[in-house]
Amino acid sequence: MKKPLQDFSPTPSSSFFARRALIAVLAASPAISALAQFRVEVSGVGLTQLPIALVPFKGEDGSPQKISAIVQADLERSGQFRGVDASGQALDETSRPDLSLWRQRTADSLVAGSVTRLADGRYDVRFRLWDVVRGQDLGGQSYTVPQGDLRLASHRIADYVYEKLTGEKGIFSTRIAYVTKGGSRYNLWVADSDGENAQAALASPEPIISPRWSSNGSQLAYVSFESRKPVVYVHNVASGQRRLVANFRGSNSAPAWAPDGNTLAVTLSRDGGSQLYTISSSGGEPRRLTQSNSIDTEPVYSADGSTIYFVSDRGGAPQIYKMSASGGNPTRVTFSGTYNISPSISGDGRWLAYISRVNGGFKLHVMDLQSGNAQAITDTTADERPSFAPNSKLIVYATKLQGREALMTTTLDGKIKARLAGQAGDIREPDWGPFQKQ
Incomplete structure (x- = not known):
């Protein structure tokens, strides 16, 4: 597949939209569940850890x-x-x-x-x-x-x-979504926060990318290449039913839920270059947010819904910007490094996680949004797609270990990491779901 114009992906072996698009809905074979089993390996030592006996x-x-x-x-x-x-x-x-x-x-x-x-x-x-x-x-x-x-x-x-x-809410009964690639088969999984108990939501010979949880955890938005171009769908997790949301001329990609659960921010090239739009989660006519000659993509809402963070090369290289959720003049957020992508905002509004290119590699960074201070928190060089836990205390991300893709969780200081290692297939595209009602 030819690499599309919007490619800010850190992985040279696969395109941005091939990492971020999704699949025909096919019945998932029960045998596939073996792909989704994980082994949790915790490493590192924190500054203060509470000793507990189980x-x-x-x-x-x-x-x-x-x-x-x-x-x-x-x-x-x-x-x-x-x-x-x-x-x-x-x-x-x-x-x-x-x-x-x-x-x-x-x-x-x-x-x-x-x-x-x-x-x-x-x-x-x-x-x-x-x-x-x-x-x-x-x-x-x-x-x-x-x-x-x-x-x-x-x-x-x-x-x-x-x-x-x-004194803080636990996130262990929450869920994550992620994608595996085994051979020529792609699968979208919904799993426990530790990666276990995975259930196949979708399967296809086409790439699966960009799963995004709605604020109440009942739906996933994603992009599908089943029609040979990126198209945005919304998938009901419980029923498996889905609806087409964006299938305009050109590419339709990078969906992000507004906190109200009724609106999606998406990247569309219907009017030329890739720009940001909002659209009802039921479909309909989109509303354009950005007006530039640059590539604007990877939108994500702040927890209160007032702000959209996104990636743009309007300054000559990909950097992270923010603007009002209703549009307006963007403000640049990242200044350290020449290539910064894949923003994720913590639920408490304090932290920005993103991927930065460092000496040819791609590393997970965390920025304190109040001070603007940022630091790399990994030793790996093929990190991608960070997503915060709903209590803002952990981040899940994809990376490459021993030549294979895997999921990791990390504390915000990078001191405690856990590997969620699949038994088969490359693992990518994680998104951490919201708190679950009990």
């Missing part, structure tokens, strides 16, 4: 999911916690633990629980959290779930623990 849940040896291990992996991946050895102890949510023992093991907190298979095949999952230092019972919860939701129950336990101990 006692194996009573009855989890007979459970298809090891609840305590999933909870511990979630907490460690956040960068806020480190596990403490809990071997040799047998506790559940009804136990009154000997907190002096856990103080000796240097644990600041303790989680114990149980998992029981019920007569109807469902599972009863219970847990309790203890503040070891203060000697306080911090409460617990119980969930009655089908086998398929045991991982979700585990993630909700991790969310509870995270919020009780940090």
Whole structure:
């Protein structure tokens, strides 16, 4: 495929739109699910990590999911916690633990629980959290779930623990979307935040790119090349139904949801060069936002919907700009580096993540929007497509390790990273979904 004019992609082996377009909707074979299984590898040491003990849940040896291990992996991946050895102890949510023992093991907190298979095949999952230092019972919860939701129950336990101990909302029960390429087949997946429990949403022999979650997590916007040109669709995650949103002359690409869930910002070349437009998520006539002779693309809304950040080469090379969501004169945001693309804005409005070309490689950077200070937070050189977790504390991004593409999560300072390594197929195009209603 000829490289299109809009290509600001850091990956020379595939075009910008071939990394960002999507697929005919085909039935996904159950056998494909093996492509989406991940192995989480956490590396790095943070400045302050809370030591926590996760006692194996009573009855989890007979459970298809090891609840305590999933909870511990979630907490460690956040960068806020480190596990403490809990071997040799047998506790559940009804136990009154000997907190002096856990103080000796240097644990600041303790989680114990149980998992029981019920007569109807469902599972009863219970847990309790203890503040070891203060000697306080911090409460617990119980969930009655089908086998398929045991991982979700585990993630909700991790969310509870995270919020009780940090005061901030946990993101472990959220979802991510990403794309895999295996051979000549592309698949769009919706998975747990740790990459596990992936469900195939779409499959095609054509490239899949630019999945973007709506603000309520019920829909994904994406670009499809099934008609041999980029076309924007919106896909209902629960039903699998989709609707055509933008299929104008030229290319239709880079969809981004407004927080209201009713509007998309898109890049269209219908009137010549690539420019930014807004369009109803149901389709219709687009409204042009930018009026330039440059390439304007990769829009993303601020959390309050007032501002759109985007990439433009109006200064001679790709840089990140911002403007009012209703249009107007753009203001340049990035000044360090000669090639900056793929903006992502944190939900709290404090941070901009983006990809910058450094010595021929492409590295994930994070900028403090108030001060303008930015720094590279990775050692890799083929990073792409950062996306913030909904609590603004982690970033998921794609990169290349050992010659293969993979997903990573990182803390904003780059000190704690977790590799989400697929068993088969290259992994790309991640987007982190919003908080889920429980």
